[in-house]
Amino acid sequence: MTSLYIDIRDDQWPLVYDDKYNVSFLGFEKFHVFDAKKWRNIIQYLKDANFITADHLVKPVEAKQKELLVVHTKKYLKSLKWSTKVAMIAEVPIVACLPNILVQHAYLKPMRLQTGGSVLAGKLALERGWAINVGGGFHHCSGERGGGFCPYADITLLIRNLVEHTDVQNAMIVDLDAHQGNGYQRDFLGVPEVYIMDMYNRHIYPRDEEAKRAIRRKIELGHKVEDLEYMVKLRKNLKAALDEFKPDILVYNAGTDILDSDPLGHMSISDVGIIKRDEFVFEICKARHIPVVMLTSGGYLRRTARIIADSIMNLKSKGLISGCKPGVQGNDLETTPLHM
Template sequence: MSTRLYFDIEEHQWPLVYDDKYNVSFCGFERFHIFDAKKWRNIVQWSAKVAMIAEVPIVACVPNILVQHAYLKPMRLQTGGSVLAGKLALERGWAINIGGGFHHCSGDKGGGFCPYADITLLIKYLVMYRSVQNAMIVDLDAHQGNGYQRDFLGVPEVYIMDMYNRHIYPKDEEAKRAIRRKIELGNKVEDLEYMLKLRKNLKAALNEFKPDILVYNAGTDILDSDPLGHMRISDIGIIKRDEFVFEICKSNQIPVVMLTSGGYIRRTARIIADSIINLKAKGLIGNEPVSKSCGD
């Protein structure tokens, strides 16, 4: 079996996955949505269904060929980037897709701006092509990750830890049954409470379950000024959050793949960039290959 989603990179190259085509430019219609559709640069479905998923009703009136080119193609490219980043994480110990993290999409249904189930595909490809047996998803986006949760409901080889604002979308009770470590937060949570709960629960999760890879859904919609997350985490709080996740993965020799997921204001692009710079400064990412390997 083979897949064109995987390719090798040179030793001097970092496993940072990005393409300028990730960015959505949709005849100006992207301005009707709260999401910064070009954050990543600074699905064959009918237009009506895409309009529902993307939550931009005017898209339903647009010819499907334009929807495919302007919206779904960038989303497919990001999905492929997530799958590739998973493979690279096993080889290098870490990888970051500057995109992806479509955690509201399951294998049979999109929603919440998410048209493709990239987290599910990432893990399933690693099981198929890289002999991964156990995977952990740590979802720190402000919203519950109900898409992949529905896909992995009743799958003991996938451990899900989800820390989210319980008062906001999607409130999917059926999907919550898949969560092994559930941390439900309230509105206006600040840095100290957030980091204490993250540290306690991620350490406990890794004591309960030993993954071959950790998929880190690193949404920045927990930011204090984000209009959808309704939390109060500072810029430095997000940077320290990412630092802790990479630090604990490195100390346990667990490959980690980071997806940037939600974040609905322009400031988040700068925070993500600053976080990656901080990870390098702290020696948590670099060119060193991982000493633990799962498959060829």
């Protein structure tokens, strides 16, 4: 059994987070479009709304070399010891000038912890019916290469560990980030047990034609797509995908870079549109008794943390998630109204 699988208390929620998820490059992270404190802000909004306390959260174990080698090549992991290589993946050129020991501590260690969080969330989803890693979703990283702010292949690792250590045989990835998820697609090329549905803006990074061959249900969108078109296509295609394929678990890559005015997604989905999107995915999974694990993935505006927090609270208000383990009472808090 992998050391990334830990047991949690009955009063804990399958909500995985550690404050060490957050990235700090001595202030250099401000040069990147990504909000490097997004994950902390999500949790703070949930706490401020009296939705959770720190006791509800599950702290993951950092994925170390042994766990990463389940997917990654030794050559790739060794390449991360060069700051220039990491700077290209993180898309912060100034990182190339920093000592690698600092880069390991400030950036790669938080990413390894988030990767461990994704793997753990897969296990917890099987046990509780749902799980959310408040982080992860590094869908541009494959076993052999990283990119697009994604240094580790956490989605591939999540699924590989489930297949190796649990009864999971078939998995579905539903990727609703604005960008094509080319990393895990390369890892699962020619693997029929993993069904990939990807809905993304076809005009932006990465435009990986080779990886697209792994997608079983491909929904390519254009710039400035709005709520109505988006939701109609999502509903139609996810229902059809689940009619075609019966997964033991659904991995939901819930990027918020589809938000209007996001500088990299170039789509026009509203705050409410994102909340309704997440609601639909959890709703259909619950109706079909499919465990679902959600990863927060991309989303580059400062306001996305509030939207993700509101979405999680909405899922609970609609009865789609519950903090309590079946038969355990008293660990759900009263929440304040959603900020929508």
